Structure formats: C-alpha cells, structure tokens
Amino acid sequence: MKRARSLSVTLLLLLSLLPAHAAQAPVALPGVERITSVEGINEYRLPNGLRVLLFPDPSKPTVTVNITYLVGSKHENYGETGMAHLLEHLLFKGSTKHTNVPKELQDHGSRPNGTTWFDRTNYFETFQASDANLEWALDLEADRMVNSFVAKKDLDSEMTVVRNEYESGENSPMNVLQERVMSAAYLWHNYGKSTIGARSDIENVPIDRLQAFYRNYYQPDNAILLVAGKIDEGKTLGLINRYFGGIPRPQRVLQANYTTEPVQDGERSVTLRRVGDVQGVVAAYHIPAGSHPDFAALDMAAEILADSPSGRLYKALVETKKAATVSGGTYQLREPGLAIFDASVRKESSLQDARDTLLATVDAIASTPFTAEEVERARARMLKNIELLLNSSDRVGLQISEWAALGDWRLLFMNRDRLRKVTVEDVQRVARNYFKPDNRTVGLFIPTDKPDRAEIPGAVDLATMMKDYKGDPAVSLGEAFDPSPENIDNRTQRVTLPGGMKLALIPKETRGDVVSASLRLEFGDENSLNEKAIVGRLTGQMLMRGSTQHTRQQIQDELDKLKARLNIGGGATGVTATVETVHENLPKVLALAAEILRQPAFPATEFESLRQQTIASIEQQKSEPDAIAMQAFQRQMNPYPKGDVRYVATFDEQIAELRALTTDDLKKFHTEFYGASNSELAIVGDFDTEEAQKAVGTQLAGWKSPKPYTQVKNPYRRIDAVNQS
Structure with a gap:
C-alpha cells in the first residue's frame, strides 16, 4: 500500500475543522410561516406544506442541502418491500430539468448521496458555498420532488446494483441473523421487514406501483428541507420559495399508521x-x-x-x-x-x-x-x-x-x-x-x-411536549475562514523543534472553541522492517489499550472529562494520532497522547483480547466474498516477497503469526522503532500557539528515534490482470 510521507495541512483543514456561526435572526417572507427557532436553527413552512430548516454557519466554506421525505420501508404494503429503497436509487436517474444527476453532482463537486431507513428517505449534497451552487441544488431537489422519471428502463438498468446490495447483505451471517431476529420480534408492524426488502418484491415490482408510491409520498407536505452552512438566511429562504413554492399542495391525504405491535407474551x-x-x-x-x-x-x-x-x-x-x-x-x-x-x-x-x-x-x-x-x-x-x-x-x-x-x-x-x-x-x-x-x-x-x-407506550403528544421548549442559547461564534491555498499558506505558522519535529499551526476562531490536531511519526526502513508487518500493526493497535500511568478505561474516562476525541493507531512504518477537543484542554490532551505513545503498558489481558478479536475477524473474512476479493486484489497489486513489510499475508498466514506473537515482541518493536525524530504535527483551530509548542516540546521534542528512517515506497509497476475463481 502506498503511504503519504508528509502531512497535508490543507487536507487536515478541510476534513477536520469544525465550524462556527453567528445565529442569524429569523426572516419574514410573505406567505411563508415562521414556526420556531432552536439553538440557531430556524423553521419555516411554505403554503404548500414544505417545512424548511435554515442553519447559517459563516465559518463553513460549504453548504449542505438535505431533503428528508417522511417515507421509509414501514410505509410499504404487501408486495412492495424494498420499494422505498428502490425509489431512492431511481431519483438519481434523472428528472425533467436534470437528466443526468450523477454528472451534475460531480460537476458541482458533490456525489450521489441518499439513504433509506424505516421512517424516512433523505437526499443530500455538500458543495462549495456559492449562489450558483445553491440555486442548482435547490432546483435539482425541487425538480426531483415531482418530476423524476421513475421509468421502467431505469428500473431495469438499476436492478443489478440493487440486487448486488441485497446479496452483499446476505453474505454477512450476523446481518442476516439480526434481520431474522427483528422479523420474529415484530408480528405485525413493518419494522420487522428489512429496508432492502424481499428479493421477489425487488425483482418483480411493477413500475406503475413504484410510480404511485412516488406520487403519493414525494410531495412538499411530506418533506423537510434543511440548508446548512455558509448562507444568507433571507436570500436562501427567498430562493427556496422560488423553486419549491410553485409546487402545489397535493389533494391526497396521507393515512396514519394504525398497526400497533401487541405486547410480546413470551421469549x-x-x-x-x-x-x-x-x-x-x-x-x-x-x-x-x-x-x-x-x-x-x-x-x-x-x-x-x-x-x-x-x-x-x-x-x-x-x-x-x-x-x-x-x-x-x-x-x-x-x-x-x-x-x-x-x-x-x-x-x-x-x-x-x-x-x-x-x-x-x-x-x-x-x-x-x-x-x-x-x-x-x-x-x-x-x-x-x-x-x-x-x-x-x-x-x-x-x-x-x-x-x-x-x-x-x-x-x-x-x-x-x-x-x-x-x-x-x-x-x-x-x-x-x-x-x-x-x-x-x-x-x-x-x-x-x-x-x-x-407494556410498550404508544406515540407521545409531540405538540404538547414541545409547547414550551426553548433549547439552549447558540454556542460561541467562530470566524469565516477562507480555505484557499493562498490563505491557508499565509495563516500557517511553521516551526521545527529541537530533535526534528515539524509543526504546522493555524490558530483560528471556531464554533465551540474546537481545535483539531494530527500527529504522524515515521520510523524504520525497508531492511529494518523486514518480518515486522504484523507485529508493527498490533503494536499500533495496542497503544490506546493502556499506558504505564493509565489503564484503557482510565484513558477513556480522562478523554470524556476533557471533552476530547483521541485516536492513535498505525502499522509497521509509522503511527498517527488525531485529536479533537476544546481550547482549554488541548495541552492536557497532547500530554495524554504523548504518554500513550511513549509509555505503552501492553497489558497481557488487553493483548490477548485484541489478538482473539483480530483472529475472529480474520476467520470471519475467510468466508466473505468481499474480503476474499479484496485480499486477492491487494496481493496482486503488491507482489513483494514474504517478509517484506509491503507483503500482503494470506488469512492463514496472518492467523499463524498472530498466534505466535507475545507482548514481549510488541515491547521490543516499540523500543527499537518508536521515536519523534521523523514526525510532523498539524494543529488547526482555537488554541494558543506558544502553549501548544511548549506542550509538544516538553513531551516529544527529545524523543529520538532509535533506528534511521527511510520512506518505504511502493513504486509504479505494471500489474498484469488475472482471473481467479
């Protein structure tokens, strides 16, 4: 597998930054009813019944449009199981004004996103904030609501994809077992039927029934449209009214579900x-x-x-x-x-x-x-x-x-x-x-x-329950950050600590005073890492399971107290630590991360637990087609000799090596390879740069890597195609 040597500050920023926003006041628009406002989210209702939620966040360089239809697998009748999910697929096959939805999504920097569950179906796209992108997304969802083709030819062409999804689920025994348990648990209610549906229904559903299902449920009075991100609320509400307001409220009345599951009377x-x-x-x-x-x-x-x-x-x-x-x-x-x-x-x-x-x-x-x-x-x-x-x-x-x-x-x-x-x-x-x-x-x-x-209570009176609900005040504000490469470069403070650690720091105001960090340690070379792939991987997986000062549970408890997420893991060539916390707790979280990296305890009970879990997972993969195919692909793409750190071991080879490992092997690998001489740390968010440098310097700057480091590369080579069965 190819491994990037240097940390990309730009990628860290785009993937890790949490936004902030100043709550905008609700706006007034003729004919549009303002419903409520809770913690920065304002709700409106159009005359045709469409509910609109607006969540302005100027610190986010993107906008998310998410439309939720209150229809899922529980609304399917006899012979219609899987229909809600089928319809989700067909709405990406085009509408009157948008004939090639996947291409449009790609052109606007997004991709097809939709999910189906028991109670709802939703479609969403996230794109770079701009008036043109927002208008395109609103026009797309408005047109898909009532003008999607839902054609027989599209159903036929999409059937292979849906059938593959069905068969993929059938290849997982635990997935099937849970479906069987739910089916037995519900005698009458449709929650007992899986969202993917019965194969016979999927393959034989008449297109006219699917079209009727679409016309009945995909209507403005059965939908909730949310727009979140870098938006002007008044302008956005006006655009929504322009694109959705002309869709008439349907004459049909949706029937409420009256099937109640009886009290279960025995295991x-x-x-x-x-x-x-x-x-x-x-x-x-x-x-x-x-x-x-x-x-x-x-x-x-x-x-x-x-x-x-x-x-x-x-x-x-x-x-x-x-x-x-x-x-x-x-x-x-x-x-x-x-x-x-x-x-x-x-x-x-x-x-x-x-x-x-x-x-x-x-x-x-x-x-x-x-x-x-x-x-x-x-x-x-x-x-x-x-x-x-x-x-x-x-x-x-x-x-x-x-x-x-x-x-x-x-x-x-x-x-x-x-x-x-x-x-x-x-x-x-x-x-x-x-x-x-x-x-x-x-x-x-x-x-x-x-x-x-x-006795299982029925549905509650939500109107009464929500009558006086106000919620919390909006959280602290953040800044609107320009994510252009030029601005990122200008805002980045680069520091090299004694010992070689490189820092890339971008202090900025964030929503909720959040700060994110990513640390990468690289070690070893092609020769020194020979025969070390499995032991290196397990060493990285064991780090979060206890240090000499904190047990695994104590680490989790401390992170909860510090309002932090910390993930540490890696393989034979390096280890990565990612942090997400708030301003005042960053030094303590960095200190805890350094302790875990430098002073792992490798407790025997945790090691044995991890080994058994890993072996069980590998054994399960041996009968899963997806896992078998992936391993065959990886072995074909990495034709290195056995022992090379890039060699992809077979399932049986992995199990044999895992059974032979001891905690002493992990301790030895850590002692011989771990160090911060070849390391990079990026921190972005609400933090004090001097305080962060001091914390990192105190904990990691003097931690020298025992062995020399040279990047283990995976150079380009021609790979011949094979056909295995």
Whole structure:
C-alpha cells in the first residue's frame, strides 16, 4: 500500500475543522410561516406544506442541502418491500430539468448521496458555498420532488446494483441473523421487514406501483428541507420559495399508521444455519419510541451494558474469552423500537455458554443495579458525542433527518436535555421494565413459561411536549475562514523543534472553541522492517489499550472529562494520532497522547483480547466474498516477497503469526522503532500557539528515534490482470 510521507495541512483543514456561526435572526417572507427557532436553527413552512430548516454557519466554506421525505420501508404494503429503497436509487436517474444527476453532482463537486431507513428517505449534497451552487441544488431537489422519471428502463438498468446490495447483505451471517431476529420480534408492524426488502418484491415490482408510491409520498407536505452552512438566511429562504413554492399542495391525504405491535407474551427464538466461521448470538427487547421520555434512560442503559471495555457484557463475555466481540444499542424510531445486543463467538468456544452469559448479564440488572459511576461514565460519553456533533453544522444538517423522522427535529436537543437529567433510578427502572425475558427475541447463528409482559407506550403528544421548549442559547461564534491555498499558506505558522519535529499551526476562531490536531511519526526502513508487518500493526493497535500511568478505561474516562476525541493507531512504518477537543484542554490532551505513545503498558489481558478479536475477524473474512476479493486484489497489486513489510499475508498466514506473537515482541518493536525524530504535527483551530509548542516540546521534542528512517515506497509497476475463481 502506498503511504503519504508528509502531512497535508490543507487536507487536515478541510476534513477536520469544525465550524462556527453567528445565529442569524429569523426572516419574514410573505406567505411563508415562521414556526420556531432552536439553538440557531430556524423553521419555516411554505403554503404548500414544505417545512424548511435554515442553519447559517459563516465559518463553513460549504453548504449542505438535505431533503428528508417522511417515507421509509414501514410505509410499504404487501408486495412492495424494498420499494422505498428502490425509489431512492431511481431519483438519481434523472428528472425533467436534470437528466443526468450523477454528472451534475460531480460537476458541482458533490456525489450521489441518499439513504433509506424505516421512517424516512433523505437526499443530500455538500458543495462549495456559492449562489450558483445553491440555486442548482435547490432546483435539482425541487425538480426531483415531482418530476423524476421513475421509468421502467431505469428500473431495469438499476436492478443489478440493487440486487448486488441485497446479496452483499446476505453474505454477512450476523446481518442476516439480526434481520431474522427483528422479523420474529415484530408480528405485525413493518419494522420487522428489512429496508432492502424481499428479493421477489425487488425483482418483480411493477413500475406503475413504484410510480404511485412516488406520487403519493414525494410531495412538499411530506418533506423537510434543511440548508446548512455558509448562507444568507433571507436570500436562501427567498430562493427556496422560488423553486419549491410553485409546487402545489397535493389533494391526497396521507393515512396514519394504525398497526400497533401487541405486547410480546413470551421469549421467541431464531436459529440461523449458514456458511461461516464465527458463531453469533443476538438478543432484542421491545422499547418505546425514540420520542418517549423513557428513551434517553434506555439508551443509557444500553450504553452501560454494551460499552467496551467498561460494559457489563464486555466484562462478562470478552474478558472471560467466551466471546470475541460484543456490541449493542437502541433503535431510535418514530414508533416503539428495539434494544439489541449481540456477541460474536469463535468456533472453538461454546455458543450456548455465550448465549446464557449474555442473557444472564442483562437479567442480572434486577439483582445488581446500575451504579452512579456507570451512569455518569455513560452520560459523559453520550453528552460529549452530542456536543461535538452540535459544533459542526454539516453533521447537524444530516443528523436532523433522523430526529425529524421521529416527528420533530427538536427532539435532537430535547433528547440531549433528557440525558442531562437522567438519574440512576431512571436507568434502573426502564431496564427492569423493558429488559424482561418474556419481552425478548433471541437468535443464534450456529452452531419461558410464565408471562412477564412489558407494556410498550404508544406515540407521545409531540405538540404538547414541545409547547414550551426553548433549547439552549447558540454556542460561541467562530470566524469565516477562507480555505484557499493562498490563505491557508499565509495563516500557517511553521516551526521545527529541537530533535526534528515539524509543526504546522493555524490558530483560528471556531464554533465551540474546537481545535483539531494530527500527529504522524515515521520510523524504520525497508531492511529494518523486514518480518515486522504484523507485529508493527498490533503494536499500533495496542497503544490506546493502556499506558504505564493509565489503564484503557482510565484513558477513556480522562478523554470524556476533557471533552476530547483521541485516536492513535498505525502499522509497521509509522503511527498517527488525531485529536479533537476544546481550547482549554488541548495541552492536557497532547500530554495524554504523548504518554500513550511513549509509555505503552501492553497489558497481557488487553493483548490477548485484541489478538482473539483480530483472529475472529480474520476467520470471519475467510468466508466473505468481499474480503476474499479484496485480499486477492491487494496481493496482486503488491507482489513483494514474504517478509517484506509491503507483503500482503494470506488469512492463514496472518492467523499463524498472530498466534505466535507475545507482548514481549510488541515491547521490543516499540523500543527499537518508536521515536519523534521523523514526525510532523498539524494543529488547526482555537488554541494558543506558544502553549501548544511548549506542550509538544516538553513531551516529544527529545524523543529520538532509535533506528534511521527511510520512506518505504511502493513504486509504479505494471500489474498484469488475472482471473481467479
């Protein structure tokens, strides 16, 4: 694989900067109704029913246009499964005024982006801020709303793509197992049907039914248009009214869903037998809608159970080697959804033991209540993620689709408020109420007698709940930054520290006082790294799992306290650390990153856990067509001899080398190669340059690389095509 030697400050800026904006006052436009305003987002409604959300952010050099239609797979009737997803594909096949949508997107610096879920479908594009680009995007979405071709020839030509998506999902046993569990969990509601649909429906859907579905749901009164980024609110609202205002409100009336899933009256079981190398177990519990007051506490309960490494399931299954991995979470839906937990189990381990342990851990909540420490840890992480999300207008612009689909986009902020107020008693209460044996469906990928029913609340009265909701004040302002190469070059301060570390610094005002950094250490050469590919990769993966001063959990807890994200990882030729935090915490986060890089502990338990997870992942890939094809491609493109650091090992070779590794091997590699003599650090955002230089200089400037460094190149060569089967 080719590896870039030097850090691109421009790329870091474009990908990492979080924006800031001054909240613009809501504007008035004849015939356009102003609905509400929360935390810098203003809502309007056009006479035809189109809801408009405007989120100005002058610090962002781009604009995101995201239109959400309140239609998803749950709205499909018998014989129509997969129709919402099919329609998403066909809207990129052209409309009356925009006959080649993919080309237009490419010409404007964007690409086809659309997603389909149970409650909604959305289309979005992000492009360089300009009047011409904005008018083009609004004209495109307005024309696609009512003038898309939805033609039989396009359906036929797109069928191969959709069929490949279907087959890709079918090649993942855990994906199929979760679909089977959801299908068994829902007797009547359409949440039990996968969004991709049934193969027979996909391949045989009549075009007239698809066109009728389009005409019924793709209308202004069933859509929410959001424009976020570098916009003038008054001008943008006028443009929206120009392009969308002429679309008439439809005469039809959308029928509300009246199918209510009955209370589950006993544990249900699913067994899946398919080709595969890793066993799996999935457990699903019915929970209220994402808008319900209980949802925040349930989300926190799922976080406490499934988090790694502090989660109860992780400790009960992964640390005891009963499972290789665990995960879990809640389905945030408009109507009652699910909380799902799963574990992957190596063939050598007992699937039944893993199943019993997973269920027993959830059941034990009744006798072993959640602690204040568990709740506060989950709260810190969840609120951190929300806070960092809200500091980026483009992220908010896309996340709004999920909350709007629940019935009101302001639920994004109300859910945050609820997380702040959740108590230990709340989390314990909802877990006991909903995580009952008779309320679950359990699935096994191979290889209850007394009812204890859970009443699932219906949809809440959102109008009453939102009546007096105000939200928080808008966050701190940032500057409008010119991302041109000339301005970036002028604003960049370049420094070389004693010892050779190169710094590129761009101090600037950002939304929420955010600062981002990226550090790259390079080491070794083609000769010294011979036979070091696997040990180098695992060394990089182990760094975040504990230092001599902090355990893995303590590192995570410290990052949550510092409102920071820190990712460190790499391979045999180098390691990269990326940081995202706020102004006042940057020195502490840099110090923590330096500690992790210089003083890794390589704890034996964490090493064994990582090794088992890695082996399980490789074993799973051995039966996945995509993974097999990718490895064959990489081996063909990198024809280096075995032992060369660029050599691509087979699955079996990787497993054999992983089994032979010890923590001493990792410690030796770190001692022999790691150092900061050949390193580059870029920092962009709200920070003090002298303070940052001092922090970096104190921690890393004197850390010399033990071995000489020469970039390991992957030169151009002719690669002959092969046909393998």
